[in-house]
Amino acid sequence: MKMNKMKIWVACGIFCVLSVLISSWYAVTFNDSRLVVPMDCTDYVFHIKDLPMIVSVSCTCLYVLSLFTMLFIYVKRKQRQVEETNITRKINPRLGFLGVLGFLGFVGFWTYPIDGRVSPFAFFLFFGFFGFFYEGKMSGTFMDERFRENIACAKLKAYRITFSIMFVALLVLCQGKLFGSLEYTLIAAIIILSLALALGLFLSEYLLYHYDHDEQADQGEA
C-alpha cells in the first residue's frame, strides 16, 4: 500500500474513534446516555439527539468493514502472486511471536469459575501462529516440484497427527461426564480441539522447514 493511501486510512480510523468518543460524550451529557448504556431496543423510538451516535457508529462499522474487505483483497492478491511467480509469500519470522497469544487460553481457567465463560479456552488456537516463525524462514523460496511434494508431505503428516488426536479425544470425551460434570467435558473438548488445530497449523510449517532444512544439511555434508 502506498504511503499516502495508508495515511488516509489511518486518518479515517482516527476520525471514526474521535467521532464515537465525541458522540458518546454528547449522548451522556445531553441525551440521558441513550445508546451508550444498555437499553431495551424492542420499543426504541428515534430521537433527533440519537443522530450523532447513530452516524458515528455507522461510520465506524463501515470503516471496519472496508478494512476487512481490503485485507481480504490483499490476501487474495498475494495468493495469486504466489501462484504466478511460484515463490513462497514473504512473511517476517517475527510474526511467529504471535503464538504467545495462545497463552491467553489460560484466561479461561480464571473466567470459568467467575462467570462460567468458556470461550477464552479457544485462544489456545493461537499457539498455531508459532508456525509463522518457520514460514518466515522459508519466505521467498522458489517452489519447484520437490518443494511442492514436501509441502504435501508435511501437510499430510500434520493432518494425520491432528486427526489422530481428535479421534482419541472423541473416544475419551464420548464417555460422558468428566470428573462428574458435563461442563468439564465441554471445557476439555474446547481445549483439545483448539490445541489439536493449533498443532496442525504449526506442524505443517515446521515439518516443511524440517524436510527442506534436513535435505540441505545432507547436501552440505556431501
Add this chain to the structure above:
Amino acid sequence: MTEFECRLKKYRQMKDLTQEQLAEKVGVRRETIMRLEKAQYNPSLKLAIDISRVVEATIEEIFVFK
C-alpha cells in the same frame, strides 16, 4: 520408492554445466539437482524430459531403474 541410478552428473559435466545453470534451465532449485544426482529424488516425467533435452541424452541413459 523404486531404486534407480542417476547418471545426470556425468551428462551435466559433459555439457559443461554447473548445477545452478542446469537448475535454472529446467526451472527447479539447485538442491533438487543435487538430490537427483544422488538418486535421492524421483523426478516427475516432465522434469526428466526437460533434463534429458538440456543434457542431450535420453531419459533411459540418465535414469537407470533397477
